Amino acid sequence: MAAEAAQKAADKPVKKMMLILSKATLDNVYACFILANGARMEGIESEIFFTFFGLEAIQKEKLKNLHVATVGNPAMHMPTMLGGLPGMEALATKMMKNEMEKLDIPPVDEFLEILSASGTKLWACKLAMDMFHLEKNKLIDDLDGVLTVGDFYARAKGDGTHVLFI
């Protein structure tokens, strides 16, 4: 009986993905967006909570200029000092954007439009906005609202919800 109950629990599908984006390097932003979009494509609900530096991904003036991190990113396979050279981050970013275009991965602004159209809810963190003295009019028009952490958790209720921090 216990085994049967455990199997039943294991077979329960994911119903909702609650993603928290706290960084605005291109690699993290795309990981978050692809997971959110992928959820919608599978018929799973998804929401993104943009907090701390993650807010840059929904700031109209900043979202087009996000970069790949070349410093402190071991996957770049280059010495940290080299990654810090002028122009290195721009070069790595340009190379990555080229590869992404080939795979039909949209640029950040278009991706946000796709997410919003697909029903992904986009939320900004109230505390982080206060900390950066950020006004709502600086954020994208597709934003669904500004939430506290408590509000966000309240939205996570229900069976089959997963919360993921990126």
Place this chain on the structure above:
Amino acid sequence: MEQVFAGVSVQVNDEGYLTDFSQWTREVGEDMAQKEGITMTDKHWEVINYLQEQERNEVPLTIRKIGKSGVVNIKEFYALFPNGPLKVSSKIAGIPKPVSCI
């Protein structure tokens, strides 16, 4: 394996996608849609025709391409085929399940 749609027996894989497009007919698609809980309208068929055309031209399908197709926008696409639009519409169209993450 075999499955019967609209009174016709067709070959499908274990996820329910047709393995031989020549077995697809509008009636098969219609019945498949019904089993997915979808009532087909002209707009649905417009999308299905577009998907089949893309498949014939061997263009890999992504949600972004659908949005730029001029046939349907992304919001409408989700409204027409809820519960995984690209997956469900491809199944009804009788073409393979898309492999892209986008």
